[in-house]
Amino acid sequence: MTIKEIYEAFDKIGCLSFTTVDEHGNPESRIAHLRAYDEHGIYFMTMFTKDFYKQMKHNGKLAICGLNAKTTVEHDDEGMPIFEGGYAIRMTGTVHEISMDEIKAKHNPMFTMCIKDWEKYPAMVVFCITKGYGDVFDYDFEQITRDNKLQRIYFAFGGEQENYKGLKIDIEKCISCGVCKNKCSFLAIDEHDRVYSVNKYRCDECGDCYINCPAKAISY
Known part of the structure; x- marks a missing residue:
């Protein structure tokens, strides 16, 4: 902007x-x-x-x-x-x-x-x-x-950097189970070739993915 x-x-x-x-x-x-x-x-x-x-x-x-x-x-x-x-x-x-x-x-x-x-x-x-x-x-x-x-x-x-929000998925810990995507009502979980990531433009930081991730692969 x-x-x-x-x-x-x-x-x-x-x-x-x-x-x-x-x-x-x-x-x-x-x-x-x-x-x-x-x-x-x-x-x-x-x-x-x-x-x-x-x-x-x-x-x-x-x-x-x-x-x-x-x-x-x-x-x-x-x-x-x-x-x-x-x-x-x-x-x-x-x-x-x-x-x-x-x-x-x-x-x-x-x-x-x-x-x-x-x-x-x-x-x-x-x-x-x-x-x-x-x-x-x-x-x-x-x-x-x-x-x-x-x-x-x-x-x-003015020289400042955009401060992106949203939770993060550690791909090293992620087991590609898809639970996060199924639980996210904001449609903020993207998936490509079984690799999951949080869409920072849609994430509300609601915590549903973090709470439900069985692999503890999500951080906030």
């Missing part, structure tokens, strides 16, 4: 959860939104009077997460939850404060809101996520629109 595509996936959601760590190592979250993007990264704002600002200046890291789907959970006749299809997206990134002079010098209409917000609230400051990695968790658990429950899209920019 490009920076533009990452930004648009987040921006389609709007309000997002931004998490940082305080001076005691405790995570703190708040709701905010992104403002703009360019070739250097993805931008957002806060005020220098907030703990959010202090925490980012202290360690330069944050995590963002959002959900593009109905947020209330309905239940079926057996009391089991029904999740409407949609996607979640998360990103871990490194941030740097950007001066308002730098923002103005861009002469980019996308940053107009940043400038107007700063003029109205002079304590506002701009941060840029200069590098980050994450994934889009595109799900359809009821399999209404496709035959698999999950499709993960991994991304990274």
Whole structure:
């Protein structure tokens, strides 16, 4: 995914959860939104009077997460939850404060809101996520629109590496019994010539393959 595509996936959601760590190592979250993007990264704002600002200046890291789907959970006749299809997206990134002079010098209409917000609230400051990695968790658990429950899209920019998720099968220990493939409701086990592997784009890390493997060939 490009920076533009990452930004648009987040921006389609709007309000997002931004998490940082305080001076005691405790995570703190708040709701905010992104403002703009360019070739250097993805931008957002806060005020220098907030703990959010202090925490980012202290360690330069944050995590963002959002959900593009109905947020209330309905239940079926057996009391089991029904999740409407949609996607979640998360990103871990490194941030740097950007001066308002730098923002103005861009002469980019996308940053107009940043400038107007700063003029109205002079304590506002701009941060840029200069590098980050994450994934889009595109799900359809009821399999209404496709035959698999999950499709993960991994991304990274600014020199970061994609951080793939999913369990792993040790081919040296695997006895090719096929139990993992039969147990996986996410259709995340691939098989070629009796060699089994976990598809990192479909794996939910649910643990069914790990629990049921008779050869203990699966790790997480």
